[in-house]
Amino acid sequence: MKREKIDKIPARLDLIQSSTGLILALFIMGHILFEASILISHEMMYKVTIMFEGYYFFGETYPGIVSFLAAAVFSIFILHAGIAMRKFPASYKQYRTIKDHALSMKHEDSSLWIIQVVTGFVMFFTGSVHLYIMMTQASNIGPYASSSRVVEELMGPLYLVLLVSVVLHAFIGLYRLALKWGFMEGKSTKVSRKRFKYLMKIMIVFYLALGTLSLAKYTYIGLSHDFSDGLRYQSPDIKMETH
Numbered sequence: 001m002k003r004e005k006i007d008k009i010p011a012r013l014d015l016i017q018s019s020t021g022l023i024l025a026l027f028i029m030g031h032i033l034f035e036a037s038i039l040i041s042h043e044m045m046y047k048v049t050i051m052f053e054g055y056y057f058f059g060e061t062y063p064g065i066v067s068f069l070a071a072a073v074f075s076i077f078i079l080h081a082g083i084a085m086r087k088f089p090a091s092y093k094q095y096r097t098i099k100d101h102a103l104s105m106k107h108e109d110s111s112l113w114i115i116q117v118v119t120g121f122v123m124f125f126t127g128s129v130h131l132y133i134m135m136t137q138a139s140n141i142g143p144y145a146s147s148s149r150v151v152e153e154l155m156g157p158l159y160l161v162l163l164v165s166v167v168l169h170a171f172i173g174l175y176r177l178a179l180k181w182g183f184m185e186g187k188s189t190k191v192s193r194k195r196f197k198y199l200m201k202i203m204i205v206f207y208l209a210l211g212t213l214s215l216a217k218y219t220y221i222g223l224s225h226d227f228s229d230g231l232r233y234q235s236p237d238i239k240m241e242t243h
């Protein structure tokens with residue numbers, strides 16, 4: 001008897017897509033929190049920056065660590081996007097079918113899927129620009145350097161689009177992951193699905209609010225600070241030789 005060989009590739013691709021998505025979603029949750037340190041003070045954001053540059057470990061700052069981290073995140077980002085592309089609607093006709101289905105049935109999960117496709121597409125461009133800059137200009141991060149990038153280098157509008165896209169994409173993605181890998185199979189799937197959806201909405205509102213406030217603060221510093229002395233922030237406590 002001839003045995004049919006099972007094609008394991010689609011399942012493997014699915015697993016890679018889910019795991020890279022989970023890593024990126026956790027990364028972005030941490031990213032927005034760390035970056036919101038600017039809401040506490042200039043000094044706090046500076047300390048977070050030098051922490052990632054290895055200061056508290058080596059006693060000196062190495063922005064190369066941040067470049068390396070950005071390159072690693074960029075690689076995962078590209079892998080995730082590359083695999084996700086096979087789920088994009090292949091033609092306008094396919095897209096219309098899904099959209100009509102979502103609208104006619106008021107099927108919220110299909111609408112969520114459309115939001116994920118659109119925000120994913122937007123991030124192909126906006127996310128790549130940001131990650132490339134972080135990779136190549138890792139030594140230019142800090143309360144003044146970042147604010148200057150937001151205002152003087154006009155990154156503010158791009159960040160706003162990226163923020164909305166990444167927050168929607170990450171939390172809808174986590175909700176769909178939980179659905180897909182069976183976290184909602186408690187006593188009543190309907191009830192747990194509702195709870196997860198509620199949690200997803202709370203996280204979206206929280207992260208959008210926090211990200212917008214941080215961006216507003218960077219913009220305020222960018223507009224009000226006099227950059228004629230350079231982009232470096234001087235900490236009153238930490239004297240940096242190389243900076």
Ligand code: HEM
Pocket residue numbers: 028031035066069070071073077123127130131134140141142145146147149150155159160162163164166210211212214215
């Ligand atoms: C290791 C990689 C990354 C590093 C080092 C990094 C670092 C930063 C820094 C320092 C800022 C503040 C503004 C600036 O200095 O230009 C910022 C802002 C931002 N980043 Fe990243 N980032 C990374 C990856 C990502 C990824 C993968 C995304 C999403 C796809 C992302 C989304 C954003 C958004 C939306 C903002 C604006 C923040 C806001 O609205 O509050 N970042 N990032």
